[in-house]
Amino acid sequence: MSGRAPGSLMEIYRSKFRSEIAVQFAYRGALAIWLLGLLLEPVIYLVVWTTVAASQGGAVGGFTAGEFAAYFAILMVVNQLTFTWHFHEMEWRIRQGFFSPLLLRPVHPVHNDIAENLTFKLLTFTAVVPAAIVLLVAFRASLQPSLVDVLAFIPALALAMVLRFLVEWTLALAAFWLTKVSAINQAYYVLMLFLSGQVAPLALLPPIVQTLASLLPFRWMVAFPVETLQGRLSPSEILTGIGAQIVWIMLAWGLLQVGWRAGVKRYSAVGA
């Protein structure tokens, strides 16, 4: 009985995929509304920035209207693939006592969340890509990546997904100590908005903010893959970026382990 056969973690993922897809389809209405919101956000930024670009004679800080369009269309895809909802989820679980069943399973709860995350991404990805294409066409985006950019985009995106998941899951563990992690979530969200390049491309922000974004994990979670696909980075900058992603992933992984152990210890000390 003891000792898990190799490949059975895969089986858990497969089962979780199937049941998650069922859950998502049970809430197709909510899913549709959520997708609409997802599409609306970049459209708003796009309209603002293309207007600004037009009023400044066609370009702001090296971004033409077409480049803004490309930036926000790609950003939408990257954001959709990297975002997580674990702040809410973790708080809800711990307050409502739904965490205990997860602890009683012979698998680390993080697998549950990774599987949920991937399933949701897979489902929404099929809607987000066409939406991005519509944006690219409608706003006459200019996008001519080289083959290297396209090839580099794939690992940059994958690592961004891993990094953002690990960082946000680890931060959400604060729910073990605080009954309300919403405050942390808010602070994080604001930082994220500016430092990960969601409001504007980082190149348009003051140098100090750019430095901060590069030193902290924010740029590597969202902006970096977008910049890569747009062909704004030299090969050495791309390599540095991937290196930064890997370093941050290792750091976040270590923190997750430590935070998890301490969190569970606390949870089981104060009562579940």
Added chain:
Amino acid sequence: MAIDDRSPAILVRELRKTYAVPEREPGLRAALGSLVRRRTRQVEAVAGISFHVSPGEIVGFLGPNGAGKTTTLKVLSGLLHPTAGEVRSLGHVPWQRDPAFLRRMTLIMGQRNQLAWDIPVIDSFELNRAIFGVPRDEYRQRLTELTDLLELGELMRKPVRNLSLGERMKCEFAGSLLHRPEVLFLDEPTIGLDVTMQRRIRAFIAEYNSRTGATTLLTSHYMADVEALCRRVVVIHHGTLLYDGDLTGLVARFSPHKSITIDLEDGGEGLGERIPALVGPPEWIVSHAEGRLTLRVPRSETARLTTRLLANLPVRDVIVDEPPIDEIIDLVFAGRAGPAEVPPA
């Protein structure tokens, strides 16, 4: 206490669990004050209890709300770190939550839902199969067995949110037993269910135990559950152990009395004065009206007195009975009742 020669499935030695509970006076001033300095009070939920359970036993774990039952079950299943003491479940230290341990036990809480809310029951089962690494052929066989025993049939295709409480509980049971646990911790498994459903769940627990030999520790406020399932009970109150032994022993120990009810011929007319003399101590007479005499008599006197009354009175019917177990439990707890200190649920 008899020591079983096999190693116990559950072993608890001097278990203590203390919670730090934040405390403050009501009102705004106190609320502001608590921002600066938080006061906590130590509440001892479990204050040093010891017992063990042999493999295959079904033990009833009794006590009023806040006695420390749920806390103990949570420690035993690995959800809580104890403050002190030694605990082994199936030879494991539960709170280390070794997957090898988790795959061999289950905790079912009557008030907590473990199945996914939005998907059909069968999909949740399939997920549990994967999580607990149950081979497919064994899964199918167990599923058929559980479906029959619990009459799940149609329920399996419905989303959990569309099930009634009783239906959901049956599904919780099936889902929690697919990995065939060797130890079952059941916390109020029949709470809120109607009498018929309570009986079904009870019969199922007995059947599961006899088929698999699973060790079962069960808490319940329904004495019918305990009477039907548990030969042995462990009673705790304010975190300390009051009694550990068989159910009949509990009755004998905490209720040294039996009740005798006698119906007299012709409404017992004209016997008014003779009865007190026959019975003896006046406090043994609980009531005497309309031809019915009710007595509460020390256990040791029951046989002698019944014989005397039968010989000397025109008796139509006689019932000698134990007081109801609920009453005894009430008595036990009332005797020790103090201000209840309830740990956070």
